[in-house]
Amino acid sequence: MDSQAHAARATWNLLHDLWMMTPKCRRSLRAADEAIRQARRDIDWLAVLPAQAAQVVLKTYHRAWKNCWEGRADAPNFKARFRTMMSVDIPQGRDLHVKRVHRRWGMVNIPKVGRIRFRWSRDLPVRKNANADNRITGARLVKDALGWHIAFRIQTLQSAPEPHTGSEVGIDTGVNVPLALSDGNHQDHGRPPRLPNGTADREKWLNPDEKAKLLRLEQQAAHRKSFHKRGEKTARRLQNTYDQIKRLRATATRRATDWQHQTTTELARAYGVIVVEDLDIPNMVKSARGTIDNPGKNVAQKSGLNRSISQEAWGRTVTMLTYKTARHGGTLHKVPAPNTSLRCSACGFITPGSRQDQSTFVCKNQDCGWSGNADHNAARNILHLYRMGHALIPAAGRAVVRRPRGVKPATAR
Template identity: 75%
Template sequence: MSELGLAKRRFGHRARLALSPAEIRVMDDQAHAARTMWNCLHAWWQMMPKDKRTLAAADAAIREARKELDFLAELPAQASQAVLKTYFRAWVNCWEGRADEPNFKARFRSAMSVDIPQGRDLNIVRVHRRWGMVNLPKVGRVRFRWTKDLPVGKRAGTDNRITGARLVKDALGWHIAFRIQTLEAKPQPHQGPEVGIDAGVNIPLALSNKDHQDHGRPPRLPHGTADRDKWLTPKEKAKLLKLERQAAHRKSLRKKGEKTSRRLQHTYDQIKQLRAKATRRALDWQHKTTTYLARTYGVIVVEQLNITNMVKSARGTIEKPGKNVKAKAGLNRSIAQEAWGRTV
C-alpha cells in the first residue's frame, strides 16, 4: 500500500440512538451485566493462582457463570467475550507501564457501555437524510442519527468498512460509537505558514499573527470568580439555577441514611443533562478550532505550560493559611475549563 500512496485509517464516529423506554431498559440491563461481568472477572483473577490465570480458564469461568446466572445471560455472548478481552488487555497495559491496575467498577462511578465486536452484525441501512437503522444484539432494529456518511452498502468493502461498535450511555442518553476503517491517500507534507500559540483564559488561543481563536464566551469574572456555565444560554443558566435550588431543598428534607427519592434523583438527572450539553458544546468548539488550525498552518508552536502547578490550590496549611483562596479557586476553574492539554 505504501507504493500506491495509500494507508489505512481507523477512527470512530458517535451517533445518538432513538430508543423506546422498553429498549432503554434492555440496554441498561446489558450494561449492568457487562459491569458485573468485569467485577466477577476481577474477583476470579484475585482468587486464582498466578499459573492458572489464563484466557482459556477465564473463558470457561464466564461460560459457566452465564449458565448459572440469568442476569449475566442478558449480555450477548460476543459482548461478554469483549469484556474478557478488554480485561486482559488492561492487565497487559498495566504490565507495560501504560496504565494502572484494573479495579472494580462501581455502579455510579463507571460509564455504562456494551461492546459489539463484529461490524457485520450491525446491518446498517440509511433510511433517509437524517436517520439510519442499525441492528443491536437482543434489542433489534433501532434508529440512530445520521450525521456522517458511513461505509455501508456499495461503499463498504474489505478496505472501507465498519469493524465494530460500542454502545455508551451518558447524561443525554444512549449513543453508538462506530469503529471505522478506511483506505485513504497518505497526507502530503503541509506547506502552510508557521504560527505560535499563547494559551490564555480571556483569549483561549492567541496566535502570533493576530488570528486569535475565541469561543465567544464572556471573559472571566472580576475578583477571580469563574462562571462555571459559560457554555449555556441565559435561559439554560436560569433553569440550571432553579434545578440546583430544588435539589438543595429536597436534599435538606432527606433524613440521614434515607434513600434518595425518585423526585430528587430526577432533578439530579436534569442537572446532569445541562452539564453534559455544556461539555459537548465546549468539545465541539475545541475540535473545530484545532481542525481549522491544523489545516491552515504547517508548523504550530505552543508554549510549554505546567498546568498541574498552575491549578494548585492556594489554601495553604493551618499554620500558614493562603491568601485570596477564593479568587485562586475561580482562576483554577477557568484554566481547567479551557482544557489546554487536550487542545494540544
C-alpha cells in the same frame, strides 16, 4: 440496553475481583475467559450481555493492566454504578446491518435488542459502497445524560496526505484567551472564562435562559435534599431534578467539545507547523489547600483557576491538534514550558515585574519597553523556541531537547 450496560460493568467488577484474589503465578486470560463463560451460564442477568461484548470486557481489562505495567495509566479498579459511564461494545460489524432510511435517520441491529433507529450524522460505508478497504468493523454504545449514542468503528483506506505548505505558528493555551496565536489570529469562544468576582463560571456555554433554569433546578434540588435522610433511597422527584441538571451540563460539555473540534480543524488546515508547550496539566491543577501543619495560601483563588483550566481542556485540544495536523499533512511539535510567559518576546530578557496580570505584559527592560497581551507574548516565545531548535523529541519515555550544533540557548534576540 441499560441491562446490557449494567451487566458489562458487573462483569468488569467480577473480573477485577477474580484477578486480585488469584495468585500472580496462576493468573491467565484463559482462566478468566472460562470464569466469564461459567458465570454467564449460571447467572441469568449476566447472560443479557452478548458473548462477544463480554469478551471485549475481558480484553479491555487486560489492556488496562498492560497500560499500568508500561507506566501509561494507574492500576484498574472497580467501576461504581453512579460514577461510571454506561457503555456496551459490539465488536463484529457483520452483526450491525446498518441501513439508511432517509437523509436524517438510519437503522442498526443491536444484538439481543433488535432494530434501533439512530440519527445519521455522517457518511457510513453501507452495503452498497462497502468493500474490504471501506467497511464497518464494529460499534460502541455509550449513554450520557442526553441518552444513548452509537459510535461506529470504520476501516478505510486513505492515501497519504501531501506535505502541508502552510506557515509556522506558536499556540499558547490560556484562560483569558483560550488559544493565543503568535501571528495575532487568536481563537476565542466569546464567553467570559471568569466572573467579575474572580470565580470560574462553570456554565459559560449555556445561554441566559438555560443558566436561569440551572440555578432554579439547583435550588430545587437543595430544598428537596434537605428532606432526605441519610441511608434512605433517593426520592423520585429529587432524582428527576438531578437528571435535568445533568442534561443541562451535558449540553454545555457538548458545545465546548464542538467548539474545540471546529477550531482545531481550522488551525490544522491553515498552518503546516503548529508548536505548543509541553505542559504538566495534572501538576498545574493541584490543590493549594496544603496540610494542617503547613496550610496553603489563596486556596479559593487557586481553586477557581483550577476549574477554569479544567474547563478549557488544554490536553484535549493538543490531542485533537496532533491527529488533525497529521491528517492534513502538517506536524505538531512541543517545546519546554518554563519561562515562556515571563520572557519578553521582543528583547528576549526576563525582567522581574514584566508580567502585570493574566492578560497584560509590559517589558521592564529600559532598552525595550514592549507591551502587549501576555498570551500573545507567550505564543511568540513558543514559536521562537521551536525555530531555535528546542523542540522536544520523545525518547525512551522521556523528552530530550534537540538543539542544532552551534546554537546557544534562547536568551536574547
